[in-house]
Amino acid sequence: MLKHFFLTAGVAVLVAGPLAAQSTNSGTDKFAQLGTELPTPNMYRTASGAPGSQYWQQRADYNIQVKLDDEKQSITGSEDITYTNLSPDVLTYLWVQLDQNILDKNSITQSTEVGQLSDKMSFRGLEYLMNSDFEGGFKISEVKLKGGKALPHVINHTMMRIDLPTPLRPKQNVTFSIKWSYNINDQLKINQRSGYEFFPEDKNYLYEIAQFYPRMAVYSDFQGWQHKQFLGNGEFALPFGDYRVSITAPADHVVGATGVLQNPGEVLTATQRQRLEKAKNAKTPVLIVSQQEAEQAEQKRAKGTKTWTYAAKNVRDFAWASSRKFIWDAMQIKQAGKPVMCMSYYPKEGNPLWGKYSTEVVAHTIKTYSKYTIDYEYPVAISVHGPVGGMEYPMLCFNGGRPEKDGTYSAERKYGMISVIIHEVGHNFFPMIINSDERQWTWMDEGLNTFVQYLTEQEWERDYPSRRGEPKLIVDYMRTGKNVQTPIMTNSESVLQFGPNAYAKPATGLNILRETILGRQLFDYAFKEYARRWAYKHPEPADFFRTMEDASGTDLDWFWRGWFYTTDYTDLSIEGVKWYTVDSKNPEIENARKREQLNASPKTLSEQRNLQDIKRTLVDEKPELKDFYNQYDPLATTEADKKRYQDYVAKLTPEQQKRLAGGLHFYEVSLKNLGGLTMPVIVQMTYEDGKQEVVNIPAEIWRKNNAQVTKVFITEKPVVSFVLDPFLETADTDLSNNAFPHRNAPSRFELFDQQQRTQPNPMQNAMQQTEKKSTGSSTGGSN
Numbered sequence: 001m002l003k004h005f006f007l008t009a010g011v012a013v014l015v016a017g018p019l020a021a022q023s024t025n026s027g028t029d030k031f032a033q034l035g036t037e038l039p040t041p042n043m044y045r046t047a048s049g050a051p052g053s054q055y056w057q058q059r060a061d062y063n064i065q066v067k068l069d070d071e072k073q074s075i076t077g078s079e080d081i082t083y084t085n086l087s088p089d090v091l092t093y094l095w096v097q098l099d100q101n102i103l104d105k106n107s108i109t110q111s112t113e114v115g116q117l118s119d120k121m122s123f124r125g126l127e128y129l130m131n132s133d134f135e136g137g138f139k140i141s142e143v144k145l146k147g148g149k150a151l152p153h154v155i156n157h158t159m160m161r162i163d164l165p166t167p168l169r170p171k172q173n174v175t176f177s178i179k180w181s182y183n184i185n186d187q188l189k190i191n192q193r194s195g196y197e198f199f200p201e202d203k204n205y206l207y208e209i210a211q212f213y214p215r216m217a218v219y220s221d222f223q224g225w226q227h228k229q230f231l232g233n234g235e236f237a238l239p240f241g242d243y244r245v246s247i248t249a250p251a252d253h254v255v256g257a258t259g260v261l262q263n264p265g266e267v268l269t270a271t272q273r274q275r276l277e278k279a280k281n282a283k284t285p286v287l288i289v290s291q292q293e294a295e296q297a298e299q300k301r302a303k304g305t306k307t308w309t310y311a312a313k314n315v316r317d318f319a320w321a322s323s324r325k326f327i328w329d330a331m332q333i334k335q336a337g338k339p340v341m342c343m344s345y346y347p348k349e350g351n352p353l354w355g356k357y358s359t360e361v362v363a364h365t366i367k368t369y370s371k372y373t374i375d376y377e378y379p380v381a382i383s384v385h386g387p388v389g390g391m392e393y394p395m396l397c398f399n400g401g402r403p404e405k406d407g408t409y410s411a412e413r414k415y416g417m418i419s420v421i422i423h424e425v426g427h428n429f430f431p432m433i434i435n436s437d438e439r440q441w442t443w444m445d446e447g448l449n450t451f452v453q454y455l456t457e458q459e460w461e462r463d464y465p466s467r468r469g470e471p472k473l474i475v476d477y478m479r480t481g482k483n484v485q486t487p488i489m490t491n492s493e494s495v496l497q498f499g500p501n502a503y504a505k506p507a508t509g510l511n512i513l514r515e516t517i518l519g520r521q522l523f524d525y526a527f528k529e530y531a532r533r534w535a536y537k538h539p540e541p542a543d544f545f546r547t548m549e550d551a552s553g554t555d556l557d558w559f560w561r562g563w564f565y566t567t568d569y570t571d572l573s574i575e576g577v578k579w580y581t582v583d584s585k586n587p588e589i590e591n592a593r594k595r596e597q598l599n600a601s602p603k604t605l606s607e608q609r610n611l612q613d614i615k616r617t618l619v620d621e622k623p624e625l626k627d628f629y630n631q632y633d634p635l636a637t638t639e640a641d642k643k644r645y646q647d648y649v650a651k652l653t654p655e656q657q658k659r660l661a662g663g664l665h666f667y668e669v670s671l672k673n674l675g676g677l678t679m680p681v682i683v684q685m686t687y688e689d690g691k692q693e694v695v696n697i698p699a700e701i702w703r704k705n706n707a708q709v710t711k712v713f714i715t716e717k718p719v720v721s722f723v724l725d726p727f728l729e730t731a732d733t734d735l736s737n738n739a740f741p742h743r744n745a746p747s748r749f750e751l752f753d754q755q756q757r758t759q760p761n762p763m764q765n766a767m768q769q770t771e772k773k774s775t776g777s778s779t780g781g782s783n
Helices: 011-016 099-103 123-130 270-279 291-298 353-372 411-426 443-460 471-478 498-517 520-534 541-552 557-565 587-600 605-613 639-650 654-660 762-779
Strands: 003-007 059-069 074-084 091-097 139-145 153-156 159-168 173-183 195-199 204-209 241-250 254-257 286-289 305-315 320-323 327-335 338-346 380-385 390-393 396-399 572-582 665-673 681-687 692-697 708-715 719-724
Touching: 139 153, 139 159, 159 173, 241 254, 241 320, 254 305, 254 338, 270 286, 270 327, 286 291, 320 396, 327 353, 338 353, 353 380, 353 411, 353 443, 353 520, 380 411, 390 411, 396 411, 411 443, 443 498, 443 541, 471 498, 498 520, 498 557, 520 541, 541 557, 572 719, 587 639, 665 719, 681 708
Parallel strands: 003 572, 059 241, 338 380, 380 396
Antiparallel strands: 059 074, 074 173, 091 159, 139 173, 153 159, 195 204, 204 320, 241 305, 254 320, 286 327, 327 338, 390 396, 572 665, 665 708, 681 692, 681 719
């Protein structure tokens, strides 16, 4: 229960004046500005978070020819790279990424892989562990100046240094050529970001191809060359440029790729071209290649080849997919007045899910992300279904989510598929357009993208079952403690618990910023400003932090410090509440209140037993021992009491008289920050009449004392309970200490059968029930 105290009449003066200061005693200052943690602003990157007046970035343009060998599952290719030096520096060598070398038997990834053996292992697990029969990695056969002599080069695992014959000065460019080949991995055995899937039923292959060509590394103002080795988790840092890519594949394959098809008349039938034209004005996806046509193609093998040529402007990468199994549908939308062709490629094994949802999800994602960031300016957006569970490239992404063979699926499979398409299409914005350094900071693309994914999911369907974004969904991870977590600001290859740390935690932090700390209006404006400033550029964490503060007009250093630079967690606690009311000085009111309290006071155990055991006291037997005080009632109001009260009131000012008779309630709430993470204090007060009020106190309440504070609430009605974070806004890890009076947070344990059984999904159950009813009605006779 609430502890009840009474204030003297002088409380009006105390409340009107400053309360006692609460000094910091926690040993840290969580509100210190981010000083040495952020780089010094300069002419390239300003203190506001915007690109500086002399911002620059390099450029790499590609002309690529590749051939897919469907018999050997291999790639051969050649490319001309035109590299333009827009930096103020003179370059004597260039660095090129060889990402396929992660699959070389001697790669750093293979040699530093850690793991454990168990008493029981699956064949697939053993194959993954051994992985010795696959000859992976690039085979570089030629590096030379375009039309000229060979260039000296050194391969350092997944990086290749090319030594230039003459220094490349500012504003100059150089064109050089590379020839290569490599074997494509079986994605189901060697899980990478691209690969093939073999379908034994029809003996066909489906290829999702990326990182298939030597790619320029980034050279930037903030770190020089980004030539950190590709180990697997840290993805890619890439410059922008124009691409022209010619892909030679079996003549009966359908090839989808980044960019716009340049030779439709050579590779598409007249019917397919007509259907594409129809898709430009369609409200629902139009089949360019139907399932029936794809199934017919599966049964044949063309002897010849076709070359599909695609062109893409101002992109940072290129990927493609190829198979004779592909069903292909398309629907064009308008984004800010510009046409965007939304398309999907998928085998029959993806239906009915893919035909029903994929392209609709692509279109929805483009529209929603454009609302929260910048308008999508590329001409196409593609979702491909194959063996890669989820991976993104400009204008094209690979996505999982396959129904059962009977065409049924669980709700988890349906929403998992929709979510992964949203997420991977959303990567067009982060980092394909807002081009952060994924090799260094996974959270800058995955975390920001997961946040907008959450917003997009909620606009797809009311009460969409999002897995990340809501603070309540990350509580289990946050309470795991500092021993199994790393700060968000950790290099991609060193992050522990990759999904929660790089995806969920930054996304949740942004949601807390939007809903609780800044509010939607301030946050949305600042977030769009960040996207606008850094579209088609290379932002760093400081650029994001500074822009969000600059555009919202809010100091958020305390938030970045706590949520991004530490593993502190939210655990705010109400330690106690003291309840004060004003002593009115009116003897009739105060004496009646005291009598009521006296009568309501519980009898002690001794008092109760004495009433039974002591029949008569000595004073009862000898009345002559009684005096004045045996008859005196200290709570009876006398005329003298009334006179003193009237004299007292007459000396008060009208304002003081109002305070004295106001009947206000004063609550001193003691709060502790047990988890160390600074957060706003959201307090819900429930009044005696059942009505509620929520007060949102900014995080700056902790600025004088990071560990514990007291807060005074003044109400006109009695409060019966206080609850912290009533709407689960801050990922508080212990709700049991959030209420006063304290109340238990319920939890449950589950009983399970030791033998696990595979259960049919709800759709299968419904079909079985329908079949039973149908069978019963057809076999049953009439009476």
